[in-house]
Amino acid sequence: MSGTLSGEKVRGGSFIIEDIGCERIVTPEDFTEEQRMIAQTTEDFVQTEIAPHDEEIEKLNYELTVEKLRKAGEIGLLGADVPEAYGGLGLDKVSTTLITEKLTQASSFALSVGAHVGIGTLPIVYFGNEQQKRKYLPALASGEKLAAYCLTEPSSGSDALGARTTAVLSEDGSHYVLNGTKQFITNAGFADVFIVYAKVNGTDFSTFIVERTMPGVSVGPEEKKMGIKGSSTCPLILEDVRVPAENLLWEVGKGHLIAFNILNIGRFKLAAGAVGASKDAIELAARYANERVQFGRPISSFPLIGKKLAEMNVRTFALESMVYRTAGLFDEGLADVGQGGGADNAGLQAAKAIAEYQLECSINKVFGSETLDFVVDEGVQIHGGYGFIQEYKIERMYRDSRINRIFEGTNEINRMLIPGTLVKRALKGELPLMQKAMGLQAELMELQSAGQWFEGVLEQEAHMLNMTKKIFLFVGAQAVQKYQTKLEQEQEVLSHLADIMISAFAMESALLRARKRIAKNGEDKERHAIAMATVFVHEEFGRIEAWAKEALAAMESGDTLRTQLSVLKKLTRRTQANVLGLKREIAARVIEAERYVV
Template sequence: MELELRGGGFLLTEVSPDQVYVREELNEDHKQLKRMAHNFMTKEVAPKIEEMEEQKDGVVREFMRQAGELGLLGLEVPEQFGGLDMDKASTVVVGEEVPRGGSFAVSYAAHTGIGSLPIVYFGTPEQKAKYLPGLADGSKIAAYCLTEPGSGSDALGAKTTAVLNAEGTHYRLNGTKQFITNAGFADIFLVYAKVDGKMTNFIVEREMPGLSFGPEEQKMGIKGSSTRQVILEDVMVPVENVVGELGRGHVVAFNILNVGRFKLAAAAMGAVHTVIETSLKYASERKQFGTALNAFGAIQSKVAEMATRTYMAESVVYRTAGLMQAGFHGLDLTGDCRKEAGKALEEYAVECSLNKVYASEVLDYVVDEGVQIHGGYGFIKEYPIERMYRDSRINRLFEGTNEINRLLVPGTLLKRAMTGELPLLQAAAAVSKDLISAGMGGQAEGLEALNQMTQKAKKLCLMAAGLAAQNVGMALQENQYVLTGMAEMVLQVYAMESGVLRAQKVQTMDVSEEHKAFVEKAATLGAYTAFNILEQQAKEVLCAVEKGDALNTVLAGMRKLVRRPNVDMIGLRQEISKYIIEKEGYPVNY
């Protein structure tokens, strides 16, 4: 596998535009699928959001059935088992539309992602034949049961047990699972329990004796989704319902969470589109001092920043979709592919965590600004932005908190460096050596200047990571202050490069000149914003791991890397906001 295509490999090599997948490459099949999902969500689901919020019995389940009829539940299920077997970009375009139905998106994501995919990727052919057709057509709904009252991020600290009976035919499961989405109406539960202290995944059916449920949780947001405890008291589960390998349920759990994080990012991105549309509509109709809100510079600046962060987030998500699609190329999901699937999912653990963190935080920023644009009305239930604000908050907790995901990034990269999978430390040493004698180099313009900035950003990230590993040693894995700083640098590099490469690629594509201009401006504003954050984080990390004269030498080298051409960021915001306001929303191709 080429270095760039290795998970985390983007840090160590210069990536070309033709190596990344971008939104503008969506084909007509993708667009048709997106239009179908859009129509279903806006015409069927969205009008019933209030009924779902009140948890009117049967509403969500009926919409899940309809989604199954349309094929929206089986996008990643092989055709042999009733699915459509579509690519990762297809899951993104649908994932973007589902949030238009409010918290229905949560039920949908829990079912199609972490609920069904353990069987798709790790199930036996017999399990796939038995369960996937129903999961694909909506006659069966899935739930994922990992979290417990005493173990959230510490999933391996779970207490639920599974004991084999004397006959060797069934496992007896006992324990309680907490915060389980779809628990109120799911038919199939992917339950994680310990066999002789080792995590194992089981398929548990609702009708099995001993399975019961707590009351619905009264949540801050996503009120239309079902969230309950799942209680197992001597539930007898057949041995053939073990998913993956006995005692290796953590492989299933963590790898499924990887793809779940990627899918969550797509949904967050879709929610952002809706928030921007809603906010722009209000800003065009609401007048203050005799002038529409969208005519004020302070509001326009917010719109520009909202649109730019959205551009960067979708650049990250579509790039990752391309990587994951390439990683799954040639994988036969109809048979026993658990080892190959596990490797493919694990490969991009870093990128999936980056997707989840970046997109969920972009959504939280955008919806917060959406409320601000609405002013006092944004705090009133009558206006949809109030619900959007509450619903967005869960995304930084779902699929592992953003803090846990940030820590996973440097932890995974350093682990791969130690095992020789990624020459991370060698690259960091080379950067430090080069900085001693390196000159300024020529100053490019336009997108090429952004590309040069990206390469400098990578070097800065590598320099900080290398010095941290060298000076702190094994204690680094316990220093979460430094690790989170390193994670933020990697996050900004990935977003920055994704946005720049997309803009470079778009310039060669058959798209409108106004769209080419928009992506170049958004990439420029996004890249400079990312570099500013990166510079601050790098300085904090370096000051934490170096002292005295050595620190002064390192900071002198850093100053060479952070030099960059000046740009009129205010002017960019003015031009971006003008374009977005004219379009009455973020530009999305249907």
């Protein structure tokens, strides 16, 4: 299985109103031998080339970082997303996701790689014309040249379209003159190629390929950061920079399509990195818990430490399931790009294919960054006072993880994008959201108050997932009816709706993966996966109920609220699973293995 789903393509955002079989999703259990070899090659590179120089890289040694980036290029790690025609490997998204996951053990170096291969190179891969691809991609794939992405400005962060950098076309049409300052640019200290966003004539948001050697290009001092200290982060200053007209990427005024779609890929890759970092933190914490003796026994033998390790493992299981499910969706969506319509139309095809799953990218980004923050925070707690000491890797991981909730659009911005994107797709007729919401009203009236009995494995959890989707439609319909065109101003309610969607995608991904494993190996051999899926669904469902109650109470009061809460009570009725007992079982396996266990 190469990562491509069979049958009709899955529409982005459809998971909240439709069900899907476990055979339709990609999971880590589907990796091919070639994909496993790619993952091993990446791990070997990190252990042999990066780990021995970790402390020196962390001190921001440009020369060493560039040397190692070029070595990564020599073995293909920088060209995984670049088509073979331009010197790359042209790998599928599952394979490139594996590379991203495995690189995270390289700490700050992983960020240097990620900025180069993702947001630095992909704009040219997807939106460059033939001349631009042939000029830049082979050198970027090999590491001969290194890239950076320049969107943020001192006065515009999440408000990307508020950028003030300008581009003015010369009278003879031969070049654009760029002026402005870009802020917090990863790899700026040593990058050769910059993807720069500027407004042509101060209005048309556009994208340019700018070279470091062009007169007027300069780089400011390194920022002194909380974490990711081994990565370069500087301002880029553009003073009357003459950029050849042929370095305009795609078309004037199309910069927002490039920026937002490349950010979607960046958000997804961030989540993939969070998978690897979470696994690393679990291994560090489990090993330390077995070694640390207090009151005459290893602290791993204390139930509260085991509970932490179990929860870290469960959330990472859900995240990993989401990430590779989404990688499969990307492989499906991008499979036909470049086939038909000619090379000039490839950018538009790529933009459309990437945009299809922008909602899932935001979901992965939010859940991934917050899962990693949870895991490393618990990792520090398990280490106790030693977790606060720089000698222990978990301390650095704690600091490094914090930027992920800000990178690639803050989690607050992404939470607003999730329901907003869904509604826009529905209004365009791409998803039958409104029809599903209207059909739900009659169904809610027929709901029985009595509880249901579920005897089959994960049957109740599947029912809870189904109820989660109904809760989203129920609360969402109330919000649309209450606020109508002013809904976007009710950010707290939208945030709760986003969280319900995030949980639904995570729950479904974990459940489908567990069911896929059961179908292959049988229930007896998959008790661990069943336990993790059960724990995750029950704990998320409790959060979903709380978010729904808060949102409803924000919109209504009195008898109307009481009526709505009675409906919600029917939707949330369940038999509580023994999650504490299941966590003890999960913890025992993690403690024994001293690593993330599936």
